[in-house]
Amino acid sequence: MPPESVSRTNNEGLSCPIELNRDVPHVTLAHGDGGRLTRQLVREHITNRLANVHLQSLDDAACLPQPVGPLAVTTDSFVVTPLFFPGGDIGSLAVYGTVNDLAVSGAHPCWLTLALILEEGLPLAVLDQVIASVASAARRSDVAIVAGDTKVVPRGAVDGLFINTTGIGVFHSPVPAGPKSLTPGDELIISGPVGQHGIAVMAARERLSFDPAPHSDSLPLVKPIRVLREQLGSRVKAMRDATRGGVAAVLHEWAEAARVTLAVEQATFPMPDELRGLSELLGVDPLYFAGEGVFLLAVEPGACEAALAILRCHPESKLAARVGEVQAQQRFPVTIRRALGTTQPLDEPTTALLPRIC
C-alpha cells in the first residue's frame, strides 16, 4: 500500500497538499538544481533501479542500435490521481499506456524515455515505489528505459508526481491498414471487459467502499497483438486501445474515418459480475469509461473466429468477444442494439466523465 501521506486530489481540483513530515525523507527543490543532490537522486532512486546499459552512462543522449524497419514514435503524459489505485499505479500506467499505443499501431515496442516532474515534498518512498513499478512493467513489456529527465517544482505546482513517456518501436509488416480502410462486412471484436480502469479510479478517488474493490485492467497488450498480426496479417484492419472516452469514443472515431456505421450489440460485451454490479450501482455505462488493458479490433469478414481463437489463448484477452460489425453509412455513425431488442444511436462521449484518470 502507498504511504498515507500521498497527495489526494478531489476529482475537481481541490488539491490536498502532501503532508510534509520533516522526519520522512522527501524530495526537495535542491534535488532539482543539477548539483550533487540531483545526481544522487537520479542514481540512487532512478537509474540504479531501472538497471540497463543505456542509463548507466548518464549521457545526454542514448545511442541505440539501427532498427530493422520504419520507426514508430508515440508520447504520452500521465497525471492520474490518486497515484496508486487497485490494479496499478502511475508508474505501470505510464509504461503500459505507451507500449499499448505502439502495439495497436502495429509496431513492436523497443525503447521508452521516462521524464518525471516531482513536487517538492514528495516522500522518497513514494518515488521509489513508482520507479519499482516502472521497472517491473518495463520488464513485463520487454522494453528498456533508455533516457530520462527529472525536474522538481515548488509545492502546489504539480500534484505529487507527473510522468511523460515517449515510446519508440519498429513497424513490422503488414501494418494494419487503419480505420480509414473499414468497409461494410468487417467484424468488430473487443479483447475483454471495457471501462474497468475508469471505474476503478473513480471508486478509489471517491473512496467508495466496495468489496471487492474494482481493479484497473492496466496491462501490456503486446503479446496477443503480436500473435494476431503474425497469424492473420492484413486481415486485421484496425486496432485501438479503448482508453479515455472508452470504446464509445473509438467507435465514433472509426465511423468518421471510414464514413461507415458501426453497429454493436450490448449483450455481447463481456461483463464480469463485479463490473456489472458497479455500473448498475453507480448508474454509469462502462462503454464510456476508460480501459487500460483492452482494445477494439476490426477484422475482414470471415477472420473473426480465428482472431477470437488467438485472443482467447492469452490471459490478457481471454474474454474476447465479437461485438458488432461495419455497415454502410446510415443516419447514425454508431448504433447499439439494447438487451430488449431496440436499436438506438450510441452517443459520442461529450464531456470527461472523470478528469485525470491516466
Next chain:
Amino acid sequence: MKYVDEFRDPEAVRRLVEAIRRMATRRWTLMEVCGGQTHNLLRYGIDEALEGCIELIHGPGCPVCVTPVETIDAAQELSLRPNTILASFGDMLRVPGSHGTLLSSRSKGGRVAVVYSPLDAVEIARERPQDQIVFLAVGFETTAPATALAVQQATHYGLDNFSLLVAHVCVLPAMQMLATAPDHRAKAFLAAGHVCAVTGFAEYDEFVRRFRLPLVVTGFEPVDLLEGILACVRQLETGVASVENCYARSVRREGNLAAQRLVEQIYEVRDTPWRGFGVIPRGGLKLREEWQRFDARQRFSATPEVAACATECPAGDVLIGRIRPTECPHFGTRCTPDSPLGAPMVSTEGPCAAYHRYRVASHAGK
C-alpha cells in the same frame, strides 16, 4: 444479477406489452413524473413498444431541470468568492445559469468540487477549516434526508465553515399544480418510486380523491414500468381511481420514517420557485429557524431567488408535458447536449437529453 435481471427479462417485457395492448380499449395518456423513469422508458424502447396504445407525457421530475436559473447564478457567485468551495452533485455543473455554468466558473478560477454525497462535503469542510464549503442542495424528497443529515453532522463537529444553498423541491405540490392546469391531459400518474421510498404514499390518497386520477407507485426497470402502466390501464378501463403500489420491494405505505423525521427536524415547507413553473405553493423546503446559520444565502448574501427566467429554453412547457422535447424549435439544432440552452438537455434525468440520446431518429425530418 439478482433484483436486476428478472426485471429486464425480455420474455416478461413482451408478455406485459401484450397484456397492456389487450386491456386498453382506447389510447390512454399517462404521465410519468420522474425523470429517471423517462430515461428508462426511452432507453428500453417502452414508449415505442406501446405506440398507438399508450401516450406517455414526461413530467417535471428532474430536480436539476426545475432549479431556478438564479440558484445556479448564486452557486457560481459563491464558487468565485475567495476561500470558498462550492460542492455539488456532478449533474449541476453543466446547467446554464444567466452567465455560463459552474464549469465555466471553474475555468475562471472558481472552486467547484463534485461530490457523490452531501456528507462528502462535510468531510471537505472538516479537512479544510481555512475554506467555506457550500453544498448546493438540490433534489426531491429523495436527497433531502442526506442534506439534513449533513446539517446534523456539521453541527456535531461544530463546523462553522459548512452551509447549504437550499433548492430542495417537493413532488406532490407540483403534481397538484399539473392536475389543476386547464390544458392538462394525463389520465393517470406513475408516481416516482424513489421519492415514495422516503415519503411513502399515504399522502397521495387525498390527491386521488380530489382529482379522480389513478396513481400507481412505479419502479425503474422495464418490468416495473410496464407493471405500473398496466395497473394504470386496468384502473382506467374499470373506471376506478385509487393509489396502487407496484414497487413493493422498495416502497412501504408509511415510507422511511427515520428519514422523514430527519427532514422534518431540519426543514420546513415553503412556497418555492420552480424553473418554468413559477412559484409552487408548498413546492419546496427551507431550513427551519433554528438552522438558519447553515443557510448560505444568508451567510453570504447571495443572489436573491426569483422564479422568472429569461432564456430561450421553453423548459416549463416541456416539463409540464405541454410540448414534447422534439417539438421545441431548438431541439437537436441550436440545443444539443454539447451546447444546451436549458437544463432539460443537460441533466441525466432531463427529458430533452433522453430524447436526444435515445430517439434522435424520431425527429429525422427536422
